[in-house]
Amino acid sequence: NAGVMQNPRHLVRRRGQEARLRCSPMKGHSHVYWYRQLPEEGLKFMVYLQKENIIDESGMPKERFSAEFPKEGPSILRIQQVVRGDSAAYFCASSPRGLYSTDTQYFGPGTRLTVL
Amino acid sequence: DAKTTQPPSMDCAEGRAANLPCNHSTISGNEYVYWYRQIHSQGPQYIIHGLKNNETNEMASLIITEDRKSSTLILPHATLRDTAVYYCIVRGMDSNYQLIWGAGTKLIIKP
Numbered sequence: 001n002a003g004v005m006q007n008p009r010h011l012v013r014r015r016g017q018e019a020r021l022r023c024s025p026m027k028g029h030s031h032v033y034w035y036r037q038l039p040e041e042g043l044k045f046m047v048y049l050q051k052e053n054i055i056d057e058s059g060m061p062k063e064r065f066s067a068e069f070p071k072e073g074p075s076i077l078r079i080q081q082v083v084r085g086d087s088a089a090y091f092c093a094s095s096p097r098g099l100y101s102t103d104t105q106y107f108g109p110g111t112r113l114t115v116l
Numbered sequence: 117d118a119k120t121t122q123p124p125s126m127d128c129a130e131g132r133a134a135n136l137p138c139n140h141s142t143i144s145g146n147e148y149v150y151w152y153r154q155i156h157s158q159g160p161q162y163i164i165h166g167l168k169n170n171e172t173n174e175m176a177s178l179i180i181t182e183d184r185k186s187s188t189l190i191l192p193h194a195t196l197r198d199t200a201v202y203y204c205i206v207r208g209m210d211s212n213y214q215l216i217w218g219a220g221t222k223l224i225i226k227p
Contacts, residue, residue, distance in 0.1 A: 042217030098213050102148050105157040
């Protein structure tokens with residue numbers, strides 16, 4: 001049973017370019033969470049999505065960042081016009097259920113974004 | 117802010133039991149204690165979770181005090197591959213799908 005998959009594992013962008021990070025949840029999981037980890041820090045929640053719905057995006061910067069989880073295909077975290085401060089590891093997690101459950105969130109290997 | 121406090125670092129000899137403490141004095145009745153670990157540059161790995169009873173799985177044991185204000189994660193026979201940052205996280209069933217991560221404990225297993 002494949003775990004959470006993320007790609008690319010490493011992404012290098014120049015300032016002003018766009019970054020697209022993809023996450024395929026575990027089989028049977030319809031809830032996806034994105035977290036960001038700056039160097040030497042713990043993970044910070046960004047956004048929680050169900051299929052075709054954004055449930056909570058309170059941790060996501062208001063500008064340049066967007067996320068989606070379409071009916072078919074992976075969840076996408078999109079960062080427009082990247083800046084050096086966006087350099088971080090971005091982790092995706094998935095669970096069978098989300099709100100009002102304590103289902104365990106299982107994490108992918110992450111995408112390491114470097115902005116030059 | 118994280119609702120847990122953990123020592124920043126610990127050492128343990130290979131083959132011995134590693135006991136990692138966590139304080140969560142403000143935990144409420146419907147909140148669970150979760151443990152994850154992060155081996156350098158990898159995604160967080162789920163270890164174990166519990167509500168009030170002690171729990172054991174193939175990776176570790178979780179001992180929760182009777183008043184639930186603290187817990188201990190036990191790795192019974194630590195190996196070098198257990199070197200990682202260990203995170204203790206409290207979460208409930210309402211809006212706490214947002215896992216709130218503290219600084220964790222850097223556990224170093226020494227040969």
